[in-house]
Amino acid sequence: MKHPHCTESESATETSGGEIDHQSITGVDHVAIAVSDLDSAIDWYTANFGFRVIERRLTRGERTAMISAVLQAGNATLVLIQGTTPESQVSRFVHHFGCGVQHLALQVNDLDAAIRRLSENGAIVDTPIISDEGIRQVFLRRDDDSGVRVELIERRGGNFTDQSVGRLFRAFEAKDLY
Numbered sequence: 001m002k003h004p005h006c007t008e009s010e011s012a013t014e015t016s017g018g019e020i021d022h023q024s025i026t027g028v029d030h031v032a033i034a035v036s037d038l039d040s041a042i043d044w045y046t047a048n049f050g051f052r053v054i055e056r057r058l059t060r061g062e063r064t065a066m067i068s069a070v071l072q073a074g075n076a077t078l079v080l081i082q083g084t085t086p087e088s089q090v091s092r093f094v095h096h097f098g099c100g101v102q103h104l105a106l107q108v109n110d111l112d113a114a115i116r117r118l119s120e121n122g123a124i125v126d127t128p129i130i131s132d133e134g135i136r137q138v139f140l141r142r143d144d145d146s147g148v149r150v151e152l153i154e155r156r157g158g159n160f161t162d163q164s165v166g167r168l169f170r171a172f173e174a175k176d177l178y
Contacts, residue, residue, distance in 0.1 A: 029105040029153045030070075030077040034093050038082040042069050045080070049073055059165050061173040064088040068165075089169075089178040096178065103139070103149040111136045111154035127171040134158020137168070139177075 035041040045051040051071035059066050065084040070077065081102060083091030093102055108114040115125060115138060124141040126149075135158030142149040172178065 024109070025106045026109055027107045029107045029151075029155070030079050031104055032079040032081055032102045032151075033100065034090050034097075034102040035080050035082050035099055036094060038067055038069060038080055041080045041082075042071065045071055045078060051076075051078060057162065057165065058084075059162070059169045061089075061166070061169045063173060064091075066090045066169065089172050092178040097147060101148060103151050105137075105151040105153050108152050108154055111138065111152055114152055114154075126175060126177055127168065130164055130167045130171065132158055132161050132164040135160065135164065137164070139168070139172075 033041070042053060046053065051073040054070040054072050056069045057067070059068065064087050066081050066088055067084060068079055068081045070079050072078075081090050083089065083094065085091060086095075090102065111129065115129075118140065119125065125138055126141050127139040129136055129138045134156045135153065137151055137153045140150045140152070
């Protein structure tokens with residue numbers, strides 16, 4: 001099926017036989033939003049949109065840390081993140097871009113195939129693949145035109161753990177990313 005806003009060559013989620021490409025995006029996993037005051041942001045999203053807090057976490061890297069909260073409402077998941085010091089990668093993001101969307105996490109069926117396809121199209125992978133039980137994820141380089149960093153996530157029944165989030169945080173620190 002051709003998307004109404006795409007040319008025939010841009011409608012790439014279908015194969016020539018009409019079958020959906022198995023490397024396609026299957027959904028939005030979450031949107032991460034960098035904030036300057038986590039508690040105030042939680043209050044705003046819970047009071048105005050009915051989100052509920054699923055978990056809170058402190059993540060420490062080698063040099064910096066962040067605090068975060070996962071919020072859900074229906075099928076929507078937000079991850080609010082706040083740096084704990086001015087040197088934190090989240091604080092640096094806020095200083096450079098302002099508060100707002102830090103990354104968009106997209107679900108994929110096959111992470112390896114998605115990485116190959118995106119790399120063929122010029123996308124650059126910024127982190128190693130982080131694996132934990134039932135979940136694999138990777139971050140792409142921030143898009144220069146939109147300013148958005150994309151995370152790709154392949155879920156096989158798993159969820160984030162303190163260890164996997166910590167590994168991602170340290171991977172960002174190692175390359176001085178934010």
